[in-house]
Amino acid sequence: MGEVSVTRSTERSAALFERAQRALVDGVSSPSRGPLNYHPHPLYMARGSGGRMTDVDGNEYVDLMLAFGALIHGHAHPRLVDAMQRAVADGALTATASEVEVEVAERISAVHPSAERVRFANTGTEACMAALRLVRGYTGRSKIVKFEGHYHGWADAYSLRSNMPGGPDVDSLGIPAGALADTLVVPWNDADAVEQALDANRGEVAAIVTEPVMANLGVIPPVDGYLTTLRELADAHGALLYVDETVTGFRLGAGGACGRFGVRADLVTFGKALGAGFPVAAIAGRADVMDALAGGAVLHYGTQNANPALLAVVRESLALLDAPAYADLERLADTLVAGLRDALAGENVLVQYVGPMLQVYFTDGETDAIRSYRDFGAHVDRDRFNSFVHALFDEGVYTSPSPALHSVLCTAHTDEDVERVVTAARAAAARI
Ligand SMILES: Cc1ncc(COP(=O)(O)O)c(C=O)c1O
Structure with a gap:
């Protein structure tokens, strides 16, 4: 995983990780939240509201991970x-x-x-x-x-x-x-x-x-x-x-x-x-x-x-969760995916989505779609995605750094959140 230099302070997360490793296996409660995916340390979150989350250092993120998709209405509706x-x-x-x-x-x-x-x-x-x-x-x-x-x-x-x-x-x-x-x-x-x-x-x-x-x-x-x-x-x-x-x-x-x-x-x-x-x-x-x-x-x-x-x-x-709520999710997803495809157009990137579930794949440029486990193994650049997501953190967007997981939108997300993600993605791609 390539290190990404950061501009935001995550000192309190770093200190918590130091402490957590003595109390919790891997310093977390599920392997995907720990050193397997995050470096040099996971970000310890303090609270969430709507489509955003704030870490223990006070940094705010548009949350696209949403507890691995559990938060259909975002945080604290x-x-x-x-x-x-x-x-x-x-x-x-x-x-x-x-x-x-x-x-x-x-x-x-x-x-x-x-x-x-x-x-x-x-x-x-x-x-x-x-x-x-x-x-x-x-x-x-x-x-x-x-x-x-x-x-x-x-x-x-x-x-x-x-x-x-x-x-x-x-x-x-x-x-x-x-x-x-x-x-x-x-x-x-x-x-x-x-x-x-x-x-x-x-x-x-x-x-x-x-x-x-x-x-x-x-x-x-x-x-x-x-x-x-x-x-x-x-x-x-x-x-x-x-x-x-x-x-x-x-x-x-x-x-x-x-x-x-x-x-x-x-x-x-x-x-x-x-x-x-x-x-x-x-x-x-x-x-x-x-x-x-x-x-x-x-x-x-x-x-x-x-x-x-x-x-x-x-x-x-x-x-x-009525029909307008789902229609809005679809519309936001279309906007986000179009924005991401545009922002990452210079990269070997595929953005795949179904409704409000989406993933950005950094690939070797040898395929026009990821259709299977075998395609994923052959073509997806896991490390580049991981670096991209760490750069996204610093740009104020949170999602899982594992390319095997995916991002989601929720009913609390707004057009402004989508715009922020697209701007952050453009900046993050330029940094890796
Ligand atoms: C398709 C699918 N089934 C089952 C599970 C397990 O769900 P849980 O994490 O709530 O145990 C997951 C979790 O990611 C999943 O993606």
Whole structure:
């Protein structure tokens, strides 16, 4: 990673990092927030308001990371703060049935084409784990087809990034081979590869598991008709289609990616934007599939499931997510992407986006698009992106320095924020 000289003071962040390394592993609470991506130290944030964040040294940033996409309304939206304060005053957690869980489930079913029944969980990882057990429990089959570079949380069975002839690329130490024995990994955006995997494992595949927009290697859209082909292939092989909408749900429209691309999933999972900044996730899907959870037949428990205080915030957040809110997000994204393409025109840069999710890829100049995990590995200049983002920090814009993550816009962002980002990008590119 090339060092970028900075003009803003981040002294207090530096001191906190020094201290934090003695108390916390890597000085942070998740590897992507630490020395893996940030140098010479992470920026310690103090507070956020709307589409902006302020660090402990008082520097302000337009926030395009938005808690990895969780903050669909930005920081501290007054109506969400108010909903939370009122709900907490009523007792935050009952771990009983509650009216608000019925209301929010009804709302999700009303707007998402694949959500006939809903079950709440707390994080995307947890919802994806429950979905895995559910597809296996419902079908009585063990294998899943997943895709190279897709992420569905950090559970063992999903933690196989690729399985090319050179050998498996496993996400973590500590995963026994048996946990991955039923995980088939094929390239995404390649319908033939899925068909071959299903043919070679006839009658054994419980589900095709996919992100609908590849969001853990930047932003890679599905090629035309691809998700519909996955639907058809699943049907032809008696497998379920499980679409992981943790990133796309309530971001690409009220109906998520399924609504946007016109695909019917048997099962979906939500997290991030659903919780609007709080740990609320959900599994949803076809009634008969979801009903396999009934009575704990497929077991999914959780003391914190459907926390009423958090769901009171979600109810308010979903009420704010009307058609004009989504239309505004799309318009802002079009403006931002056009501005970034113009500002970075002199560079080997591709800006890819779907609605308010976008990524700037610094490439080797040998491709006109990043369409897959393999393209990403072959063409993306990770170090240059990392330097670019560190220069952006100094220009007052925050996003993840990892090119595998992506930027998002929220309903609190304004045209002025977009202009600031474009100006900062122009300046940052000139500095690296
Ligand atoms: C597609 C997808 N699924 C699941 C997850 C896991 O969600 P969480 O971080 O809430 O556990 C993520 C997180 O980035 C994700 O991108």
